[in-house]
Amino acid sequence: MNVIFTCGGTAGHVNPALALAGYMQERHPDLRVLFVGTPRGMERGLIEKAGYDFRSIEVSSFQRSLSPSGIAHNVKSLKNLALAGSRARAILRDFRPDLVVGTGGYASYPMVKYAAKEGIPTAVHESNMVPGLTTKMLEGYAGCIMVGFEECRQHYKHPEKIVVTGTPVRGDFFRQTREQARQKLGLTDDRPLAVSFWGSLGARFMNEHMLDFFRLEARDGMPFHHIHAAGKGSWDTMRQTLEAEQLTKTPGLDVREYIYDMADVMRAADLVICRAGASTVSELTALAVPAVIVPSPYVTNNHQEKNARILEKHGGAQVILEKDATGEALYRAAGEILRSPELRRSMSAGMAELGIPDATERIYRTVMALRK
Template sequence: MKVIFTCGGTAGHVNPALALAGYMRKKDPTVEVLFVGTPEGIERDLVAQAGYDYRGIAVGSLERSVSWEAIRHNCKSAWEMLALRRKTGAILKEFPADLVVGTGGYASYPMVKYAALRGIPTAVHEANMIPGLTTKMLEKHASRIMVGFEECRALYKHPERIAVTGTPVRGDFFDLTHEEAKAALGMGKDEPLVVSFWGSLGASTMNGQMLDFFKKEKEDGYPFYHIHAVGGRGWETMQQEMQKAGLPGSHKLDVRKYIYDMAVVMRAADLVICRAGASTISEITALAVPTIIVPSPYVANNHQEKNARILAQHGGACLIREEESSGEKLYRTARDILGSPTRLASMSRGMAELGILDATERIYNTVMELVK
């Protein structure tokens, strides 16, 4: 069997495809896999590291504003779109796929659309609560749309084509138990751990709030362990500001540029403070870890807040909008949650209600039904 995976833009779009490709190869080593994305996107490097073949095609994105710059950009994108049918046709001639799976990003649009028009079974995975623009455009073409939550079904015009599969989480997140992960970090099993991060690049506003958070921890004598990832942007600034404030003043505060051992750290966490990106949502629900979520207000269709509201409605997360957030408020909320074992347990149950541990298997079964 030959399978094309098409995705791009962010690691959150690529990782579900890599998880499914690996699962397929495990089930049947003879499966041939090809990834299709943009020529220079992040997906190219991630796919190369995983050892799969890759083809790049230029796909113009669309700007939603009405500025002259946006109009020029959209005209260029429209011109590129005219060549996409020929380019995808050439790929399908070279690699006659039995199945095409799109996992997000505008780069997945042409491959799924033109494969569907040729009668090839197609599926799209949408990790966010609300369908993105690419998923909306592909709904009438794709054989199946795979989503993360049951609540998503009502947002589509063809609910009969929707399959609730969840979003795959890396297997190494479950290699250790909660207690074993804490031991690996040199912590006692009863010592609470807060983990905070705002994405790989970071967020200047929220990192500024975390600096105030650190000061409150110091004032209170560091009542819990805390691992924070600043991100690539603002790392030097954070180091300078912490030095001015005399931080860290304890081994209980561990501020890093990145969390490279994320699987261990997240498994050990008693409370997470983060954004509401789709990959993060799938991880915290699968791990059933209570969370304080500050959704990014800078994403299309405000989809992070809509992701977060599902978790809050189930009692698993405390939602704080960025404009209402502060370092003091985040600290006070974290301290109150950690100080109430009953609340912690209730939030964990709320997360567990949404967690789908067998997401990769569900996606595999869904797409294999299409091939059959």
């Protein structure tokens, strides 16, 4: 069996495809896999690192600006889109897939569209609460659209095509208990653990507020353990400030550039303070971890706030908009949750209502059914 996965733009689009590809190869050792993305997107590095063959299609975004530069950009994007069809058809002729699965990103559009036109079974997975432009454009072509939550169905013109599968979460997140994860991290007392991060590249604005958060918890004698990832863009500045104020010597405060042992840290966490990207939301719900969420206001269609509001609606998260997310506000919200085991249990139950730990298996069954 030959399968094409097409994705790109963000890790939230690429990771579900990588999870499904690995799962399908375990089930079908003779499976041939090809990934298709854009030539300069982050997907290329992630896919090649995972050991898969990669082909590219030049597809770019459209801008709403009517400025000369915006118009020029859109003219180029139209030309790329016109050429993308012939490139997609060439890839289909060469690889001869039995199935094409798109998980978001501009390259998904020509691959899924032309595969559907040729009668090849197709499916699309949408990680976010509200469909992105590519998913909207493919709704009429795809055999089915897989989503994270039942509430997503209302945002589609063809709700009969919607299948609630959840979004895949790495298997190593479930290979140990919370207690085992705490032992690995060396957390020997009963204080709960707060984990915070703002993305792999960090968010300078939010990290400035986190410095105030650190000062407040250090002032109060570290009532809970705290692991924070500053990200590459903020790490040097944050480290210098922490050293100057001797916060690096504060027991229980662990500030890092990046959390490499994320499976251990997330499994041990009693509260996560974070953005609302699709991958993070799927991890929170699958692990049933309470969260304080500050949605990024800089993403298309404000989809992070829409993701976060679903968690809030089910009682699993407290949402604080970035304009209100001072260090003091975040510390106050985190403290209220961490001081109350009853509130944490309630929020965990709310997250669990949305969690789909077997999302990869559900997606596998869904796409395989399209081939019958």
